[in-house]
Each structure stands twice: as structure tokens, then as C-alpha cells.
Amino acid sequence: MLVPVRPAAASVVVTAFGRTLTPGEWERENGVPATLIGKRIKLGWTPEDAVSRPVRSKRTARTVTVGGETLAIHEWSERTGIPTAVISSRLSIGWTPERAVSEPIRKRRGTGRQGVVIGGERLTIREWSERTGIPANVISNRLNRGWTPERAVGTPVRKRRGPKPDRSPTVREWSERTGIPANIIHVRLSRGWTLERAVGTPARKRRGPDLEEITVGGETLTVHGWAERTGIPVATISNRLNRGWTPEDAVFRPVRKEPRAITVGGERLTIREWAERTGIPINVISGRLYAGWSPERAVGAPARRRRRTGRRGVVIGGERLTVREWSERTGIPANIIYVRLSRGWTPERAVNTPVRPRRRRDA
Incomplete structure (x- = not known):
């Protein structure tokens, strides 16, 4: 505790370990600076800790020797008025110690x-x-x-290194050179196109799938025209072209009409037939096969029941119906009701909210 010697006296004393001494006397005895003792007591330290706890050693300051005198950088800073950061920066770029601590700072402004x-x-x-x-x-x-x-x-400005003579152009450079958007070149390369084909095939104009013109065998027709001639849907031709098919294949290769069939236990049925026999939805069986399941497992493992759906049905206003029955009553497809319920919609909202019509591209 701090005890004034006299009301008019400027000095203070500290009583610790049964002894009363001034902070200066405690400093000479224990090595703790007098100013630090006063700060510690103001911060609530006990007198014994304030006068006896050793000072935490700081990181050794970097010293600089100039004219036979060695001082820390911050001491040279106090003596010369040059900021510590400036002296350190000068030394780091190779200045001599004499120049680093003696050369005045250039004023930035002016x-x-x-x-x-x-x-x-x-x-x-x-x-x-x-x-x-x-x-x-x-x-x-x-x-x-x-x-x-x-x-x-x-000193001349060092020129930045330009592209190496044998370096291949980047996708962006090919885009600027050919006028084909860079993202289209990226997509083409990711789909296995050769570089020559990716940068040499003009980008198709976005005018709608049915108005887009393609040339096959020297004859140019819109996608809609080719669809009418070959019987292949417009969307199929457009999707084939987007996936990199040649125009000839896109408009002439027949659409596979035969449903996919799988063999389980020596019996071969289509996926739809297996779905009807097992009660597992078609999309579940197809998804399992796509994920690498064996045919036996794909049609044999029971499908997980969806919450609030299935045979127990969905209760709305005290009436319980299955999702398919609610679908028949409201006209909303069953799969949409399933998705809405799986996303946390309430049953009332799931079966009563009209389906938003899809936008059609204008011809």
C-alpha cells in the first residue's frame, strides 16, 4: 500500500515484508524500477509482488555501433530524432550504420x-x-x-518479362484472337475437344434452340426445320449440339426408344417393371445404378420412407390422404409435393400452392 510520509511531501513509501521504503530504495534493493512499482500498485498488485516480482525480460533489442558507441536502434532514434522504423528499414536495404542514423529524413510532402x-x-x-x-x-x-x-x-525501369517465344497462348489469348468466349473454350476442352477444334469451331449464336441454323450435308436449316424433317425433338438436337455432337449426329442419330433393362436372378426386366414389382420408385433404382450399385442391390434394398409420406399419408384439415391422392385431387404432381415436404413445407402449403409455370423461350 502507498503511505504518504507527510501530507505535503511529494514522495511516497511502500510497506512490504514488514519494511517501509521508498520506491527508489526498493529499486536499488530488488532491481524493479520505481516507476513500475508505482504502476503495479495502482493496478492492484500486493506491495510484496509489486516490489519483488522480477521484470519480464523483453526481446533483445537490435544494437548498432556507430563511432565506437553501441546503442539499441530505439536509443539511436531518441538521440537523432529519426524514427525507429526508418533506421531499421535503412539497415535492411544495406545502408551503413553511420548513414542510417545520421542522414536526415526526406520530407514526403514538398x-x-x-x-x-x-x-x-x-x-x-x-x-x-x-x-x-x-x-x-x-x-x-x-x-x-x-x-x-x-x-x-x-536508372532505366526494368522491363517486365514478356511471354516466352515457345509459350502456348492462354485460353484468354485464344479468346481474344478468335472471338470465341473464354468460358466456351474452357467447356469445350473439359469435354474432350482438341485445342484446334475448341478454338476453331465458331460459337453458336444464342437465338433460341428452334431458330438456330445448322448446316448438314451442304443444306442449312433451323433446328426446328431439322426436327420436322427427322422427327427428333428440338430439345434433343439442341442438347446434343451443346454436348459437342457433330451436326450430322445431332440431327440424324435416332433417339433410343427401348427402355433400359437389367437382369436380376436370371430374369431381365425394364427398370419400370422392376419398380412396379418391388414398389421402389423408378428414379431411385436409376439413381442407385448410376451410383454404382449392383442390379441385385438396386432393386432389392428397400427405399427409405419419406417423412409424413407413404402409406400413412398426409393429414390436412383432419383428412388423411396419400401424396398420390392429394396429387390427383389438387392437380399438383406427386413428385413436387414430395420435394416440398422434404424441404420443410407444411402439408397445407405443399398441396395448395399452385405450380409456377415454366417460362418458354419466345420463338
């Missing part, structure tokens, strides 16, 4: 107005820049790093 003197001629940085062709910001940065004015305005 450099442009006062100018830079070279060979007895004073010009602003901007004027030196116009004369030498070196950007003004480069000259300013060089001076800030300690370059001499002569070197700052006389």
Missing part, C-alpha cells in the same frame, strides 16, 4: 513542389518523369527507399 536537384538543376518529380520517361511513382518510391536522386531518375 518533394513535388521543392523538387529534386540533380547536377545543379532543380525539377519536380513529375518534370523529371517527363524528361526521363520513368514513371513519377517509380522515382518517388526509389527516393523513399534511399536511392540517390541521380540513381533514382537515371
